Amino acid sequence: MFTGIIEEVGTVEQIKRGQNSAVLLIRAKKVLEDTGIGDSISVNGICLTVTKLYPNGFSADIMHETLNRSALADLAQGSHVNLERAMPANGRFGGHIVAGHADGVGKIVRIQRDDTAIWFTLQAKPELMRYIVEKGSVTIDGISLTVAAVTQTDFSISAIPHTVSRTVLKERKENDIVNLETDLIGRYVEKLFSPAEEQKKKSTLTREFLSQHGF
Known part of the structure; x- marks a missing residue:
């Protein structure tokens, strides 16, 4: 979970594109603090998992679905990106509830x-x-x-x-x-x-039925 308060602007150092995926290497500093492999970092609003850490950056995989639904597919070497670490439980909630899943x-x-x-x-x-x-x-x-x-x-x-x-x-x-x-x-x-309205249309459960069966 994120708040939408950007911590720093990083730079795409390298992007390796596969047939249906990509691997990003992003140069950063602030978001590396207290970050470990497996942690989440929002990259231009997309929640990505840190797969490798370096002294001055991190790597993250981008899956096919993410490339199809977001503007990450347009990134190139040298592109600047907004970065935010996942919100800690004791952190300030300065923005709003952000999942990091682009619509x-x-x-x-x-x-x-x-x-x-x-x-x-x-x-x-x-x-x-x-x-x-x-x-x-x-x-x-x-x-x-x-x-x-x-x-x-x-x-x-x-x-x-x-x-x-x-x-x-x-x-x-x-x-x-x-x-x-x-x-x-x-x-x-x-x-x-929405599902509740659909269930009302399909349901055969009535007050009379419940009464007949001891409820």
Whole structure:
């Protein structure tokens, strides 16, 4: 579990691509502290398992499913990535509940600057947009952000200069593809209610049936 508060920006030192997978070697410093093999690190919002540790970095495997559903497939040597270690039990919860499992990708269609913030407008597929609500939370490349505005086809966030300068947002341009994770709680609520409605339609269990059988 993560919070969407980026600890540092790492650099892709090497990427080895297989037929349906890849291995990343990422140069980092901060996230190596207290990290062991098998621990989880969020890389641009994707939870990856540390497979090897080095004095100045770590390796992680990327599976076929992850490459298909995220923007990690676009990484190249020299790419910068947002990094966050899994949240410790005694840590501060500065962002929101982030699983590190991307729901899909979005496309930056507009970047605007005002006096105090930088606005990013992103397009996403309808199956993602349904979970994005105004004033709710969304994760963009692992960054916990608040949704400022929503339409049927896009949404906007307003990022303060501090957040932009300390993450890969400072490098993002219009038409770039980013990883998106929608609000986990909203998806759980939907899942819990939908099966219940289906069960009501299919169930033959009635008050009369229970009464007849001694309940």
